[in-house]
Amino acid sequence: MISAHSPAVSARRAKRWGSFFYAEQVLRVMRGYGWSVFLYSVGQPVAYLFAMGIGLASLVDANSGAVFGGVNYLTFIAPALLVSSAVMTASGDFSYPIMDGFKWRRVFYGPHASPLVPQQIAAGHIMASALKFLVQSVVYFAIVAMFGASPSPWGWVSAIVATVAGLSFGLPLMAYASTITKDSGQFALVQRFIVVPLFLFSGTFFPLDSLPLGVRWIGWISPVWHGTQLGRVFTYGLEESPLLMLAHVLFLVGAAAAGWTLTRRQFARRMGA
Amino acid sequence: MHNEATRSFSTSASFEMNPAAVITAENLTKSYGELTAVDGISFEVPAGESFGLLGPNGAGKSTTMKMIGGVSQRTSGKLSIMGLDPETHGPEVRAHLGVVPQQDNLDEELKVRENLIVYGRYFGLPLSYLRPKADELLEFAQLTDKARSRVDALSGGMKRRLTIARSLINEPKILLLDEPTTGLDPQARHILWDRLFRLKEQGVTLILTTHYMDEAEQLCDRLIVVDKGRIMAEGSPASLIREYSTREVLELRFGSERNSTIGVELAGIGERVETLPDRVLIYANDGEAALEQVSARRLRPLTSLVRRSSLEDVFLRLTGRSLVD
Numbered sequence: 001m002i003s004a005h006s007p008a009v010s011a012r013r014a015k016r017w018g019s020f021f022y023a024e025q026v027l028r029v030m031r032g033y034g035w036s037v038f039l040y041s042v043g044q045p046v047a048y049l050f051a052m053g054i055g056l057a058s059l060v061d062a063n064s065g066a067v068f069g070g071v072n073y074l075t076f077i078a079p080a081l082l083v084s085s086a087v088m089t090a091s092g093d094f095s096y097p098i099m100d101g102f103k104w105r106r107v108f109y110g111p112h113a114s115p116l117v118p119q120q121i122a123a124g125h126i127m128a129s130a131l132k133f134l135v136q137s138v139v140y141f142a143i144v145a146m147f148g149a150s151p152s153p154w155g156w157v158s159a160i161v162a163t164v165a166g167l168s169f170g171l172p173l174m175a176y177a178s179t180i181t182k183d184s185g186q187f188a189l190v191q192r193f194i195v196v197p198l199f200l201f202s203g204t205f206f207p208l209d210s211l212p213l214g215v216r217w218i219g220w221i222s223p224v225w226h227g228t229q230l231g232r233v234f235t236y237g238l239e240e241s242p243l244l245m246l247a248h249v250l251f252l253v254g255a256a257a258a259g260w261t262l263t264r265r266q267f268a269r270r271m272g273a
Numbered sequence: 274m275h276n277e278a279t280r281s282f283s284t285s286a287s288f289e290m291n292p293a294a295v296i297t298a299e300n301l302t303k304s305y306g307e308l309t310a311v312d313g314i315s316f317e318v319p320a321g322e323s324f325g326l327l328g329p330n331g332a333g334k335s336t337t338m339k340m341i342g343g344v345s346q347r348t349s350g351k352l353s354i355m356g357l358d359p360e361t362h363g364p365e366v367r368a369h370l371g372v373v374p375q376q377d378n379l380d381e382e383l384k385v386r387e388n389l390i391v392y393g394r395y396f397g398l399p400l401s402y403l404r405p406k407a408d409e410l411l412e413f414a415q416l417t418d419k420a421r422s423r424v425d426a427l428s429g430g431m432k433r434r435l436t437i438a439r440s441l442i443n444e445p446k447i448l449l450l451d452e453p454t455t456g457l458d459p460q461a462r463h464i465l466w467d468r469l470f471r472l473k474e475q476g477v478t479l480i481l482t483t484h485y486m487d488e489a490e491q492l493c494d495r496l497i498v499v500d501k502g503r504i505m506a507e508g509s510p511a512s513l514i515r516e517y518s519t520r521e522v523l524e525l526r527f528g529s530e531r532n533s534t535i536g537v538e539l540a541g542i543g544e545r546v547e548t549l550p551d552r553v554l555i556y557a558n559d560g561e562a563a564l565e566q567v568s569a570r571r572l573r574p575l576t577s578l579v580r581r582s583s584l585e586d587v588f589l590r591l592t593g594r595s596l597v598d
Contacts, residue, residue, distance in 0.1 A: 002402050004444040007355075007368035013397025014364050025391045029382045106378040110439075112344055113372035114395035115364035272346065 014115035022111055022124025023131075030132060041136040045085035046143055052077055052205065053149065067207070071236050078149040079158050079231030080204040080224070082140055086133045086162040087224050090170030091195045093129040095187040098177035101125075102270060109271075118267040122178075126171065126260065133166040134159065150235040158231035161252075165227030168252040169198075171259025178266040198222045203229065226251045295320045295447055295478055296341060300350035303336050310336040312502035313350065320446070323479040325493035327486070327584060329594070333502035334482035335375055338451045341480065343367045354447070368396060371440030375451040377432045379424045385435060386411060386420040393442040406442060413468065414438040430461030437468060448472060450481040454488060466491050486584035498584075498591060505591040510584055517590045518582035519544050521560035525553045525567065525574040535572065542566045547589060556586070
């Protein structure tokens with residue numbers, strides 16, 4: 001009869017690997033929804049790809065000339081859909097499940113009683129979601145590449161860019177979600193008044209500079225725009241100045257890091273005091 | 274897991290072998306702003322003891338449990354679990370414990386057996402240990418045939434048993450149970466008590482909060498009666514009853530209108546008369562004799578009942594209030 005290792009060993013392992021232990025739990029839960037997750041996160045952007053990149057594109061390509069940097073419309077919007085899709089998945093993964101963890105089914109409080117600490121629970125959730133963004137982005141990129149919409153050999157990097165963009169939108173949202181104690185429809189508002197505008201006005205379907213200055217700022221503060229521009233650099237070699245490239249990277253990484261830091265603090269506050 | 278021989282060995286031997294306290298609390302205090310939920314309580318729990326915190330809702334029981342469980346920081350006082358301070362050694366303390374929270378927080382989206390395995394992973398336990406252990410615990414919790422069900426398909430009592438099974442995955446020597454049977458029907462409670470009693474026999478230290486006196490009497494070797502964050506009394510259920518109540522209680526009902534005024538007419542019968550809104554309690558060592566005295570005074574109650582004193586009476590005596598409002 002084998003028995004459990006000592007509490008000291010448990011504590012040591014939990015301290016070192018605790019985030020991964022929690023990520024494992026989140027992935028197991030996701031596995032139960034495998035098909036719906038796949039359809040939502042890959043099926044939806046592929047539908048857009050068909051509608052816009054093939055249907056609408058036949059009109060656009062015939063009339064646009066050089067507006068889209070010399071590439072066809074499908075190639076122009078493919079990286080944008082890739083990034084938007086990761087951001088939309090993030091808007092789901094980092095909102096309701098956080099409320100669920102703290103309030104509805106209180107799933108965070110199970111591991112909270114184990115040797116894990118709140119920061120590890122947050123990190124595990126983040127890591128599992130990041131892995132999901134990456135898998136969905138890779139699958140989606142493979143489809144884009146099959147359509148020939150990623151002429152550059154560096155196109156695959158856009159899948160990583162999309163993952164980071166998902167986190168740069170999702171982690172500040174997670175920090176906010178972890179402060180909510182009463183659900184009064186905040187997430188529906190986030191969806192309608194933040195996610196949708198970011199999707200539409202981030203240079204997704206047309207270059208950002210074709211918008212009037214009054215709304216162009218939406219793109220500047222949008223992870224979708226920063227991610228999309230970077231993605232375009234990798235998939236078809238959009239010419240972006242090094243300074244702007246740096247700005248994109250700093251924005252994405254900075255927003256993700258800030259979101260993570262605030263999330264850790266809020267998780268510790270909510271589950272520690 | 275344990276055959277009869279080892280079980281009786283661990284029951285009789287655990288206390289003598291390890292007389293040191295596994296939990297020590299000294300002037301433990303927790304305040305939330307103005308509110309003092311736990312107001313300077315002190316107690317010690319030796320290994321293998323079944324220790325209860327009895328009190329009404331809001332007495333500070335759950336707050337105390339959270340501090341012991343290392344998930345809530347105390348405001349002041351000292352606390353040591355297995356010689357460790359949960360404030361500075363949270364993961365180490367929690368690695369020693371099994372915790373059954375007041376509200377179930379099982380993973381409803383995972384299967385029953387998977388809940389146990391996932392939880393064991395938090396302790397870094399390998400799957401080679403967890404798979405057979407999960408089956409063993411499902412057997413213990415009488416949930417073997419539910420192993421592949423989703424948690425949301427279980428009844429309240431089954432969920433509670435699964436939560437207890439989950440808390441045992443790391444083979445803890447200390448089990449914290451926060452109102453383990455609140456909200457369960459009588460049959461489910463009895464099944465649960467039986468399981469907890471087996472754990473006690475195996476030498477597991479049980480710390481439980483309850484506002485059910487019968488639960489405290491069934492399960493606790495020793496308990497503290499808590500009200501408004503303070504300890505009102507401490508002792509074994511039997512000794513508390515001896516100290517704060519009489520052997521028997523005569524319960525009389527005269528109807529809600531007369532109950533409040535009848536006290537005067539009953540004066541002098543038994544050792545003490547307690548008037549409640551719905552009934553009058555006469556504390557006496559011989560309840561039948563007290564009832565005869567009542568009849569002799571030509572007072573005719575609608576109903577009368579003689580029963581043994583319980584912890585409910587102890588609580589009433591100590592605080593002037595009932596446990597369950």
